[in-house]
Amino acid sequence: MEKIGVYVCHCGTNIAGTVDVQEVAEWAAARLKHRGVVVGREYKFMCSSLGQELIEKDIKELGLTRVVVAACSPHLHENTFRTACKRAGLNPYLCELVSIREQVSWVHTDKDMATAKAMAVVSGGVERVLHHEALEPLKVSIHPDTLVVGGGIAGIQAALEIADAGYKVYLVEREPSIGGHMAQFDKTFPTLDCAACILTPKMVQAGTHPNIELLTWSEVEKVDGYVGNFSVTIRKKSRYVKTDLCTGCGICWEKCPKKVVDDVFEAGMGTRKAIYTPFAQAVPRYPVIDRANCTYYIKGTCKACEKFCPTSAIDFNQEDEIITVNVGNIVLATGYETFDAHRMAQYGYGRLPNVLTSIEFERMCNASGPTNGEILLRDGKSKPKAVGIVHCVGSRDKNYNEYCSVICCMQGLKFAHLVHERTGAEVYNFYIDMRTPFKGYEEFYQRVLEEGTHFIRGKVAEINDAPRTPEEQGKLIAQVEDTLVGVQMRIPLDMVILSVALEPRHDAKETAKRFGLSCSADGWFIEKHPKLDPVATMTEGILIAGCVQGPKDIPASVAQGAAAAARALGKIHAKEIALEPVRASVIEEKCSGCRICNGLCPFNAISFHEERMVTEINAALCQGCGTCVAACPAGAITGTGFSNEQIFAQIEGLLLLNVGEEPVPA
Amino acid sequence: MNNNETFDPVIIGFTCNWCSYRAADLAGTSRTKYPHNIRLIRLMCSGRLDPTFVFKALANGADGVMITGCHPGECHYLEQNYKALRRFHLLRRTLKGLGVEPERVKLVWASAAEGKKFATEVGSFVEEIRALGPLNWYRSNGRSPDDSGPTSHEPAPDLKEVPA
């Protein structure tokens, strides 16, 4: 028979003021004696060192095998009392803390009722603790290598931090080069640093770092395993270029006769060849052949690149390579996409040539872009005399995305400045609210204001090319209400820049599923805690950084990259982690392989063994929610810490006073 | 049929570790009063809520059961509270078939910040159960087959009127 000690805390007068703690303790000792209660004590402050010593002494002297503490919320002191039990040599999980403060004394006023309820709560705890098992934390070793997915600024930062600390990183990037969106930009707000000047050194560092293995033109296909022990399958797409021979000299793309509109890096504003690197400073410098557009693959002849390659690095028969890497932590920094401006037909994007998206404008401004940094209309010659910048295109709009894309205000200000500086044109910023919250941002806003940019507070209703007056002839007209003045305006413009929303990657949901994460309703990955744990996820060992977690600017992305790296490094240094042993497991003899539970785990902890026709649960992936335990129709899944027996017993205990019968002895 | 004046319902409440239990904690720390009739059981997630727990609570003498969890879309385990939602719907339908008022089981979403809401929901649920009257199911468990039951096979009076 188990020996249970019941300890009722006064918490000064916090509990004792409303609950007759002495009566509860005496009642437990007398009335629950037959359930194994050998001692019932009350004490002023159970959580004090003297209170804890009381429990420890009883464990040692009375040989207690179970402990019930009736005090405050387990969220406050569960650990305190578990640790006390552990010190006295009792497994910490054989202790149950029941709340008679938050759930009884602080919320009830009638002393008799509160005391009766406290007894019921104690009785529930006693019945429950009888079914507790001694548990040990699950110890998991941490593989020192890390996978970083996404080679934008957040991913590069994370990779460099970890690599600099002396640990191996696999940096996977879907495109032929790392760099991400930042590589497309010309200047960065608010300092107007040239994006390439600050980014390319980091790219080169990542490309040459002895601890970083760059896997560009590659995608993660499958993730198995759990924190500390992930096994990741990666598809290295064929470049048709042997990277061990290629020197990146560029002769191949010079000689390639096929020009292709570059929809990715140049955002459709420029062209590249069928064999290409996305931009001059690409890392790595090896090109890829765009098979869909390569003349050789289309017509069977050409091979200009092969003919002129001085190192014979072209290999038209190269195939995709599948590799598997083992890593302990994963950082997801897969970034964002931009809102498709075609969806807002009222702005004429795609129909009116001089309506551009923000990314297109970035390329136009970029010195290495299609116009060599000149701001020109689509005719390629004329400079605009009036430019409108429309904020919140696809953001803060119930029809598209309700969230704020964070960067657009500052981006709009940056564009205003650049247009002003390079063309002297009149600039109109159409905004809903001006948001300039971070370091140096407000100052930049003031600067742009002083430069004479017009700010019109209002959401543009329409951009059209239907003139009503001679001045409007040949112009784009922005129809907008200046809500500060309450006046409808028609503003003739030569060029309109749409500050398009940042959106989750189109395949974010699949990515989330692959990595055992979840997306919020708008598609951004969900962090473990929005304030206190923004780079961790509910899946232990998988971290997120940058825009994959939500729209943010470069400094925030870099900070998150570094934070995620610090999290990974912490685990790597610890070499192993202890996981809470509240886990589900399958009793294989009882499992009939019905597969009811198979789709229920968002953490991919449940898998089906096809040959044995049974379901398996990976304890390290399991987060202990118990949903599968509740769902199993055969009762073949058990969950430690919150087992059926524990809950049934607690129900019986809680209802003891009502039923007026003793629960069946265990 | 109810002596609801003196009837003091007993309610078992299931809470999830992350939102609704913390809501109950918050009700406590902010000293928000609510009726003593509810006794709480902590689960890790409302997704752990096995309908067996509800039947067990009713069979053992509870007059009502309150299931609580994180708001939809805010589940600590991403989406497991939706499983609780689905089970709750089917559970209520089954209870109805058993002649038990489905209103005896209630589902409440409460975030960790909604201590006040938690207290209000408990208060109104207690009143709803009080209006329904006692369930007293446990009497059917302990009862000896000798001590009750009809003394004759005469039909119940209200059925006399059924046309032959």
Next chain:
Amino acid sequence: MTVNGNKPKFAMYWAASCGGCEIAVLNIHEKILDVDANFDVVFWPVAMDAKYKDVEAMEDGSILLTLFNGGIRNDENEHIAKLLRRKSKILVAFGSCANEGCIPGLANLSDSREIVSTAFNTISTDNPKQIYPMISYDVPEGEIHIPKILPVLKTLDQVVDVDYYMPGCPPESHQIAAVIDLVVQVLQGKAELPPKGTVIGAGNSTVCDECKRARNIKMVKSFKRIWGVEVDPELCLLEQGIPCNGIATRSGCNARCPTAGAQCIGCYGPAEGVIDYGARLISAFASVIDSNDPEEIDRILDGIVDPTGQFYRFNLAGSLLKAGKPAWEKA
């Protein structure tokens, strides 16, 4: 394990049941001869003439094996259950009725007076004089009695201590044969009896274990009744939206119904250790509904026309709640 050098005694009884269990026993073909060869059949109202007073006269514990089928619906059932418990060494709850109430247990959804009224006073009953049976009646020869209906039907183990449980409606003949084989082997000293309380003549997992249909991760968009769909013969029925209870039902029948193209209705009762069969199904079915929208969930659930019947067809009396509210409330 012979008693006094004679063949051990065997009894079989039916309480509130349909008789299918008896047929199932006879359906073991020549194996029935083993029963005769190894046992002295002392009491089996269906198969032979016997009087309660003969059983009452037997020494306590003198019957080695009693297979008791049927639920406890009236005081006669209960009396005999207690009597046979006293007289038997091994009492087996045989078949779904004795185990968990089965179809007669569904009467627990209604008040027992309503049950009687329905039997004697419905449109299909010719009872112009409104005659109802009386529990006791005085005749010149003395007072005569008929059994008194109990407020709710009970399972055998809600009335007496039970040694073994043999589920099924009825138990499969091959399982009965296997159990008889086992008992004969025990008698011959070649095998040992399982621990008391064991479920015998059945498997330890659920019907899916024996079902050959292919199965995948389940996502149910609608529930349908089987007559309304063209059933894919290879695929799991539940995945086709047919509410098949096989997932929660104890194995042992070789997945008879799903193999034949009909959904499992659950006659073998809950799996090992499960305390409420219906709750397992509620939880499992609901878990795989492919919607998070309350209204759509309700639309999908409309496909399960009678949830209580779906989940408790066999197990109502043996469930946690045991009966519907009207049955116990008016009792």
